[in-house]
Amino acid sequence: MKLIFKHPLFFFVIILAALIVLSSALFISFASILTPEWNSFSYKEETFNYGIFDCIDCPVGFEHTNPNCVYSLSCSQDSSSDLCSTGKKLIQARSSVISCETVAGVLTILLIERYIYMLMRRGYGKVWIFYTLIGLITGSKLAGFLSYIELTNSKISSSCDTNDEICNNNGPYYMLTSLILSAIGCGLGAVVLRFRNKKLDKEKIIEGLESSAMISGKVLPVLLIGAAFTGLALGWDWISFQAPKTSTGTLLSMNSYYKYGDFIKNLDFDCISGPACANKSGLALSQRECNAFDKVNNAGRVYYWMVSFSLLFLLLWIENLINVLRKKEFGISESNYVWPALCVILNLIGIISWFNISGVTYGANCRVKAGDNDISFCSEEGPTFAIISLICEFFAAMFYCLLYAQKSSTTTHQIFPGQKTLSKSKLGKIILEYPQFDDCNVTKDQDSSFDKDLMRSPSIMYRPNTRDTVDSDYLYKRKDTQDSEIYKAKETLAEICLTCESQLDQISIVTGNCGHNIHIKCHGRCDGEKLCEDCLKSLE
Numbered sequence: 001m002k003l004i005f006k007h008p009l010f011f012f013v014i015i016l017a018a019l020i021v022l023s024s025a026l027f028i029s030f031a032s033i034l035t036p037e038w039n040s041f042s043y044k045e046e047t048f049n050y051g052i053f054d055c056i057d058c059p060v061g062f063e064h065t066n067p068n069c070v071y072s073l074s075c076s077q078d079s080s081s082d083l084c085s086t087g088k089k090l091i092q093a094r095s096s097v098i099s100c101e102t103v104a105g106v107l108t109i110l111l112i113e114r115y116i117y118m119l120m121r122r123g124y125g126k127v128w129i130f131y132t133l134i135g136l137i138t139g140s141k142l143a144g145f146l147s148y149i150e151l152t153n154s155k156i157s158s159s160c161d162t163n164d165e166i167c168n169n170n171g172p173y174y175m176l177t178s179l180i181l182s183a184i185g186c187g188l189g190a191v192v193l194r195f196r197n198k199k200l201d202k203e204k205i206i207e208g209l210e211s212s213a214m215i216s217g218k219v220l221p222v223l224l225i226g227a228a229f230t231g232l233a234l235g236w237d238w239i240s241f242q243a244p245k246t247s248t249g250t251l252l253s254m255n256s257y258y259k260y261g262d263f264i265k266n267l268d269f270d271c272i273s274g275p276a277c278a279n280k281s282g283l284a285l286s287q288r289e290c291n292a293f294d295k296v297n298n299a300g301r302v303y304y305w306m307v308s309f310s311l312l313f314l315l316l317w318i319e320n321l322i323n324v325l326r327k328k329e330f331g332i333s334e335s336n337y338v339w340p341a342l343c344v345i346l347n348l349i350g351i352i353s354w355f356n357i358s359g360v361t362y363g364a365n366c367r368v369k370a371g372d373n374d375i376s377f378c379s380e381e382g383p384t385f386a387i388i389s390l391i392c393e394f395f396a397a398m399f400y401c402l403l404y405a406q407k408s409s410t411t412t413h414q415i416f417p418g419q420k421t422l423s424k425s426k427l428g429k430i431i432l433e434y435p436q437f438d439d440c441n442v443t444k445d446q447d448s449s450f451d452k453d454l455m456r457s458p459s460i461m462y463r464p465n466t467r468d469t470v471d472s473d474y475l476y477k478r479k480d481t482q483d484s485e486i487y488k489a490k491e492t493l494a495e496i497c498l499t500c501e502s503q504l505d506q507i508s509i510v511t512g513n514c515g516h517n518i519h520i521k522c523h524g525r526c527d528g529e530k531l532c533e534d535c536l537k538s539l540e
Contacts, residue, residue, distance in 0.1 A: 015115055015188070019185075022111060030105070035174065037049060038050055038170070038171030039168055040169055041086055043082060052097060066268060066270060069271035070087035070090065071091050086166065093148045100147070104137050106312060111134065113331065134190055141182050145176060149172075226388075230311065230385075237250060238380055240380050269294075269297035273293050295357060296360075303351065306349050310344075313343040313346065320336050359376075360378065362383060
């Protein structure tokens, strides 16, 4: 059974299955968040069918609003009403689902990335990180699903009555399906890690990168500053109107609107463009106001999604950057150019789209124009922070790509993962198996200069080059006939072949009397398990 687990075909099939299952789980999870059919409930003979972000089947005035609108508008009128209580439950459940699914989604992408690198026989980082991702993904998804059921007190049942309780629709079932698939995908990954052939672990070591100090001292701080400004932008004021600082709003919500005093504080823009425009809840906004808030709402959503994906690529970029500082190549080297570029481009698209859709005027001397056709908005600190973030990311990406382009890399095939040379214990074992030093007055028990030299200069040493090849010298001092020496070299090289994946294209053997070396030089590209067979044939 163990031989089956170690077979390369088994490894390929299992990791491919894990990749497909986990990708399906990620897609279903994304669909569950976006579906408008999460839960339903009734209030005063009116049925509300809500999703996480939207409602497509709600009473007049609540259409295309999120659960926050139910809570804000109903509780402002009657904080003891059932609708207010239901809205509060939905807000708490919504926050929990979004938080847990976002964390699980990001971690799932990182795990999928490692699955792909495993299939490509590329370095996928530390094994403990792999296991950590598997545990956190399963835990986050389970926490999100259980917290939703607990906070809403909803039932997974076909006999649910919307008049008495919150009933589940498609969304929670999608979420449960995603949870099961994620657990299966993570479990398959754990099986691969458990039974993988550790001797085939590969690690790319970066050489020629003399500017790592500049990356850690300048690029990384600038990048983190840019990420910090993105966080500030998401939480700061973005617009003001009617009078400077009198009426302000964030990216997706209204802080205050002096026309209604405290009544319209901290209300999402889609609440204003829905219930308010239908003269619901006593707001009675004009069509002019509703249209203006609708533009700002759409602009905010576009920027929010763009910057969310930008932050995802920023995380992938930082992951590669950390491995570069460790001088370890991670995955595909081209990703060190792709992730920074996508991070900057999406951030740029988000900022341009926000200004274009919202029609906000940017400038320190902005003045709100009077008129009945539209409402003019002035930008506040939020867009400024977003622009600073973009500038920081742009310069960090430019310098990082220029510095990374200076490096060269190679694949080091490791006999023992984490080491570049044959260990002393392994080397000593080879010496004990072939104690042919009697005629040279050297034995395994003697404290000879020969043994010291051999231990001080390990027999197997890898010298990386720039073409993904292995260039190795195997040096052994033996005393016997030439045929016997070649036999011993073949035996030793056979052991090396079991852990090396190179197709040799150059082998030279130099034999001599006592004190001379057997010199076997291996140079070639990867060609799987044929190495040992071809290597030994060349010594016949």
